[in-house]
Amino acid sequence: MNFKEKKVLITGGSSGIGKVIIAELVSLGTKHIAVVGRDPKKFEQLRMEFTDISFLFFEGNVAELDIIKQISAEIQSKWAGLDILINNAGVVSAGKLEDISDEDIIAQQNINVTGLILLTKYCLPLLKLSSEAAIINVSSGLGIIGLPFYAPYAATKAAVRQFSEAVRRELQDYPIHVMTVYPTATDTPMMTTANTSNMDTAEAVAKSTIEGLQKKSIDVFRGGEQMLNNRILNFQNPLEYDEKVKGMYEAMSKRASQHRAM
Ligand SMILES: NC(=O)c1ccc[n+]([C@@H]2O[C@H](COP(=O)([O-])OP(=O)(O)OC[C@H]3O[C@@H](n4cnc5c(N)ncnc54)[C@H](OP(=O)(O)O)[C@@H]3O)[C@@H](O)[C@H]2O)c1
Incomplete structure (x- = not known):
């Protein structure tokens, strides 16, 4: 893929993985x-x-239909087309299900899934x-x-995976490659409140994303051989994996207890 002439729209490009993807594209x-x-x-930064770079900045919530329509209309009028859509924006609110607020549950769906689907629809x-x-x-290992x-x-992240697969098959007659990225825990602002260490770097995730695009990979999995x-x-023997999860239950509970990036 020749990236020089490409017109790229990225959600959440102002931080973390998205920002490093921009750096990769610029290079x-x-x-x-x-x-x-x-x-x-963050746009100023x-x-x-x-x-x-000739940036177009769209300030707003990617889950709002008005914003989505405004984005596609302005890209149509300024660029008259689009080559790469990167649905990267995402939020997380962790904890015991009964402790996560209703608002956070709804917002995670709206931002991570519904907004992503609608933006894709309006960019198609x-x-x-x-x-x-x-x-x-951008899905997640948790998807x-x-x-x-x-x-x-x-x-939400499993929904992203399934959406990608269905859309990829739906677009078989168009030269539109559909790829899903599955980062594992990655050191970005999203993880500031997660109690964890040994994270992947945003640079490594961004690099493998662009490499995946160049190779026309369908999926880019992070986490190496262990993942x-x-x-x-987990696929072949979910009950055995349940046993494995028992061993990490306390660590996961600790990791999630304050983890919120909304
Ligand atoms: N970091 C990890 O461990 C990890 C692991 C697996 C998957 N992921 C996924 O990777 C993607 C990028 O995450 P990250 O770690 O780079 O997070 P991040 O550093 O928190 O960046 C998230 C970006 O999304 C934007 N954003 C969030 N909600 C938005 C909304 N409603 N409308 C528009 N923009 C919004 C944020 O900008 P504003 O705040 O200015 O809106 C920010 O630019 C996410 O989809 C995340 O779920 C991350």
Whole structure:
């Protein structure tokens, strides 16, 4: 894929994994990047860090239909098309299910799933104009293996996985590659309140995302061989994996107890 001419829309490009994906794209020559986020101060930082880039900034909640329609309309009028959509924005609120607020459960669904689906829907006519397009959806290792204290979040990320698969098959007649990324715990602002260590780096996740796109991978899994073995065990013998989870129950409880990035 030649990234130089590509027009890219990324949600949550102002922080963490998304911001490093932007850095990767810039290093490959991408010049036109649109970013969606709620905090405009983070846009200023992007502008200062990537001075050669012609940014379009969309301030707002990716779960709001008005914002989504505004984004696609403005990209249509400014760029007359779109090559790469990166659905990266995400939020998390962890803990025992009965302790997670109703508002956080609803917002996780709205931001991580419904917003992602609607933005994809409204960007599809633009992506269909491209001769070489891609949709990248950022799921999570928790979207493949459900773990305690992350039930609402895990449900959103599993939905992202299934949405990607269905859309990929639906778009078989278009040159639109659909890829899903499954980061494991990664050291970003999202994890500031998670009580955990030994995390992946946002740089490694972003690099493997771009490599995956270049190789036209369907899935980009992080977490190495250990995660692969866990996925196989969880698929082939979920009860045995339940036993494994018993051994990490206390650590997961501790990790999740204050974990909230909404
Ligand atoms: N870090 C991890 O351990 C990990 C693991 C697995 C999967 N992931 C996934 O990777 C993706 C990126 O996460 P990250 O770790 O890089 O998180 P992050 O550093 O917290 O960044 C999240 C980004 O999403 C934006 N965002 C959040 N809610 C939004 C909304 N409603 N509307 C528009 N923008 C919104 C944020 O900007 P504003 O706050 O300004 O809106 C920010 O730019 C997420 O989908 C996350 O679920 C992360």
